[in-house]
Amino acid sequence: MTTPRALTPDTIVAFLGDVVQRRGADSYLGEPVTIGQHMLQAAHLAEAEAAGEELVAAALLHDIGHYTGEFGEDYIEQGIDNQHDEAGAEVLERFFPPLVTECVRLHVAAKRFLCATDPSYFGKLSDASVKTLALQGGPMSAEEAAEFRRHPHFREAIRVRLWDEAAKEPEMTVAGFEHYTALLQQVVDRHCR
Protein backbone atom coordinates (compact mmCIF):
# COMPACT_ATOMS: atom_id res chain seq x y z
CA MET A 1 0.00 0.00 0.00
CA THR A 2 1.49 3.31 -1.07
CA THR A 3 1.64 5.87 1.68
CA PRO A 4 0.49 9.39 0.75
CA ARG A 5 4.00 10.74 1.42
CA ALA A 6 5.43 8.53 -1.32
CA LEU A 7 2.80 9.39 -3.91
CA THR A 8 3.92 10.71 -7.28
CA PRO A 9 2.09 11.91 -10.40
CA ASP A 10 2.47 8.35 -11.68
CA THR A 11 0.87 6.70 -8.66
CA ILE A 12 -1.75 9.16 -7.42
CA VAL A 13 -4.56 7.99 -9.71
CA ALA A 14 -4.09 4.32 -8.80
CA PHE A 15 -3.92 5.36 -5.13
CA LEU A 16 -7.20 7.24 -5.37
CA GLY A 17 -8.79 4.30 -7.17
CA ASP A 18 -7.57 1.99 -4.42
CA VAL A 19 -9.04 4.24 -1.72
CA VAL A 20 -12.40 4.42 -3.50
CA GLN A 21 -12.40 0.66 -4.06
CA ARG A 22 -11.43 -0.25 -0.49
CA ARG A 23 -13.44 2.40 1.32
CA GLY A 24 -16.21 3.14 -1.19
CA ALA A 25 -18.61 0.74 0.49
CA ASP A 26 -18.60 2.88 3.62
CA SER A 27 -21.96 4.40 4.41
CA TYR A 28 -22.23 8.07 3.60
CA LEU A 29 -23.22 9.91 6.76
CA GLY A 30 -26.80 8.72 6.84
CA GLU A 31 -27.46 9.01 3.08
CA PRO A 32 -29.13 6.14 1.15
CA VAL A 33 -25.99 5.57 -0.98
CA THR A 34 -22.47 4.49 -0.12
CA ILE A 35 -19.76 7.11 -0.33
CA GLY A 36 -18.31 5.36 -3.40
CA GLN A 37 -21.70 5.47 -5.18
CA HIS A 38 -22.02 9.12 -4.20
CA MET A 39 -18.64 10.12 -5.62
CA LEU A 40 -19.19 8.18 -8.86
CA GLN A 41 -22.70 9.61 -9.24
CA ALA A 42 -21.38 13.15 -8.86
CA ALA A 43 -18.79 12.49 -11.59
CA HIS A 44 -21.47 10.93 -13.79
CA LEU A 45 -23.69 13.99 -13.44
CA ALA A 46 -20.78 16.29 -14.30
CA GLU A 47 -19.95 14.24 -17.37
CA ALA A 48 -23.61 14.17 -18.41
CA GLU A 49 -23.52 17.97 -18.50
CA ALA A 50 -20.37 17.82 -20.64
CA ALA A 51 -18.40 19.58 -17.92
CA GLY A 52 -14.66 19.86 -18.56
CA GLU A 53 -12.22 17.23 -17.36
CA GLU A 54 -11.16 19.25 -14.33
CA LEU A 55 -14.76 19.68 -13.18
CA VAL A 56 -15.47 15.98 -13.65
CA ALA A 57 -12.37 15.28 -11.54
CA ALA A 58 -13.55 17.72 -8.88
CA ALA A 59 -17.00 16.13 -8.77
CA LEU A 60 -15.48 12.66 -8.49
CA LEU A 61 -13.02 13.60 -5.75
CA HIS A 62 -14.99 16.20 -3.79
CA ASP A 63 -15.44 13.95 -0.76
CA ILE A 64 -12.00 12.31 -0.74
CA GLY A 65 -11.26 14.26 2.43
CA HIS A 66 -13.52 11.92 4.37
CA TYR A 67 -10.67 9.43 4.16
CA THR A 68 -7.97 11.66 5.54
CA GLY A 69 -9.49 12.70 8.84
CA GLU A 70 -9.19 10.91 12.11
CA PHE A 71 -12.84 11.00 13.05
CA GLY A 72 -15.30 8.22 12.42
CA GLU A 73 -18.66 8.97 10.92
CA ASP A 74 -20.28 9.27 14.32
CA TYR A 75 -18.55 12.66 14.57
CA ILE A 76 -21.86 14.29 13.64
CA GLU A 77 -23.39 12.90 16.78
CA GLN A 78 -20.42 14.27 18.71
CA GLY A 79 -20.91 17.68 17.15
CA ILE A 80 -17.47 17.72 15.50
CA ASP A 81 -17.02 18.69 11.86
CA ASN A 82 -14.09 16.74 10.39
CA GLN A 83 -13.25 19.53 7.91
CA HIS A 84 -13.30 17.07 5.05
CA ASP A 85 -13.41 19.90 2.52
CA GLU A 86 -10.04 21.35 3.60
CA ALA A 87 -8.47 17.93 4.14
CA GLY A 88 -9.52 16.77 0.68
CA ALA A 89 -8.10 19.84 -1.02
CA GLU A 90 -4.82 19.43 0.86
CA VAL A 91 -4.23 15.84 -0.20
CA LEU A 92 -5.01 16.68 -3.82
CA GLU A 93 -3.13 19.92 -4.29
CA ARG A 94 0.26 18.36 -5.08
CA PHE A 95 -1.25 16.73 -8.14
CA PHE A 96 -4.34 18.62 -9.26
CA PRO A 97 -4.79 22.20 -10.51
CA PRO A 98 -6.49 24.92 -8.47
CA LEU A 99 -9.83 24.52 -10.25
CA VAL A 100 -10.06 20.98 -8.88
CA THR A 101 -8.73 21.63 -5.40
CA GLU A 102 -10.72 24.84 -4.91
CA CYS A 103 -13.97 23.15 -5.91
CA VAL A 104 -13.17 20.42 -3.38
CA ARG A 105 -12.23 22.99 -0.74
CA LEU A 106 -15.36 25.06 -1.40
CA HIS A 107 -18.02 22.39 -1.68
CA VAL A 108 -19.20 22.90 1.88
CA ALA A 109 -18.96 26.69 1.59
CA ALA A 110 -21.02 26.45 -1.62
CA LYS A 111 -23.76 24.70 0.32
CA ARG A 112 -23.73 27.45 2.94
CA PHE A 113 -23.83 30.04 0.13
CA LEU A 114 -26.76 28.40 -1.65
CA CYS A 115 -28.72 28.07 1.59
CA ALA A 116 -28.30 31.81 2.10
CA THR A 117 -29.09 32.93 -1.45
CA ASP A 118 -31.43 30.40 -3.08
CA PRO A 119 -34.73 29.96 -1.23
CA SER A 120 -35.49 26.71 -3.08
CA TYR A 121 -32.13 25.12 -2.32
CA PHE A 122 -32.61 24.38 1.37
CA GLY A 123 -35.65 22.25 0.50
CA LYS A 124 -33.45 20.08 -1.72
CA LEU A 125 -31.05 19.16 1.09
CA SER A 126 -31.24 15.64 2.45
CA ASP A 127 -31.92 15.23 6.17
CA ALA A 128 -28.26 14.33 6.75
CA SER A 129 -27.14 17.42 4.84
CA VAL A 130 -29.42 19.64 6.93
CA LYS A 131 -27.87 18.12 10.04
CA THR A 132 -24.31 18.80 8.90
CA LEU A 133 -25.22 22.34 7.81
CA ALA A 134 -25.50 23.46 11.41
CA LEU A 135 -22.06 22.00 12.21
CA GLN A 136 -20.62 23.68 9.14
CA GLY A 137 -21.68 27.13 10.27
CA GLY A 138 -25.22 27.38 8.88
CA PRO A 139 -26.19 29.59 5.93
CA MET A 140 -23.65 32.31 5.05
CA SER A 141 -24.16 35.86 6.22
CA ALA A 142 -24.66 38.51 3.53
CA GLU A 143 -21.01 39.53 3.90
CA GLU A 144 -19.75 35.95 3.59
CA ALA A 145 -21.94 35.39 0.53
CA ALA A 146 -20.65 38.55 -1.14
CA GLU A 147 -17.07 37.43 -0.53
CA PHE A 148 -17.78 33.93 -1.78
CA ARG A 149 -19.20 35.38 -5.00
CA ARG A 150 -15.85 37.04 -5.67
CA HIS A 151 -13.91 33.76 -5.56
CA PRO A 152 -12.35 33.05 -8.99
CA HIS A 153 -13.88 29.56 -9.01
CA PHE A 154 -17.25 30.58 -7.59
CA ARG A 155 -19.33 29.33 -10.53
CA GLU A 156 -17.51 26.01 -10.76
CA ALA A 157 -17.82 25.45 -7.01
CA ILE A 158 -21.58 25.94 -7.25
CA ARG A 159 -21.82 23.44 -10.11
CA VAL A 160 -19.90 20.82 -8.11
CA ARG A 161 -22.18 21.43 -5.13
CA LEU A 162 -25.31 20.90 -7.20
CA TRP A 163 -23.96 17.58 -8.54
CA ASP A 164 -22.99 16.67 -4.98
CA GLU A 165 -26.56 17.28 -3.82
CA ALA A 166 -28.06 15.26 -6.69
CA ALA A 167 -25.67 12.32 -6.26
CA LYS A 168 -27.63 10.52 -3.57
CA GLU A 169 -29.88 8.25 -5.67
CA PRO A 170 -29.84 4.61 -4.56
CA GLU A 171 -31.09 3.43 -7.96
CA MET A 172 -28.72 5.38 -10.23
CA THR A 173 -26.45 3.15 -12.33
CA VAL A 174 -23.10 4.73 -13.15
CA ALA A 175 -19.66 3.82 -14.44
CA GLY A 176 -16.96 2.66 -12.02
CA PHE A 177 -13.81 4.52 -11.03
CA GLU A 178 -11.86 2.91 -13.88
CA HIS A 179 -13.98 4.92 -16.33
CA TYR A 180 -12.25 8.06 -15.02
CA THR A 181 -8.64 6.92 -14.69
CA ALA A 182 -7.48 8.23 -18.09
CA LEU A 183 -9.25 11.55 -17.51
CA LEU A 184 -7.69 11.91 -14.06
CA GLN A 185 -4.23 11.07 -15.37
CA GLN A 186 -4.56 13.72 -18.07
CA VAL A 187 -5.52 16.33 -15.50
CA VAL A 188 -2.58 15.30 -13.28
CA ASP A 189 -0.13 15.26 -16.19
CA ARG A 190 -1.15 18.71 -17.41
CA HIS A 191 -0.63 20.09 -13.93
CA CYS A 192 2.58 18.27 -12.96
CA ARG A 193 4.62 18.03 -16.16
Ligand SMILES: [Fe+2]
Ligand atom coordinates in the same frame (compact mmCIF):
# COMPACT_ATOMS: atom_id res chain seq x y z
FE1 LIG B 1 -20.60 14.92 -1.23
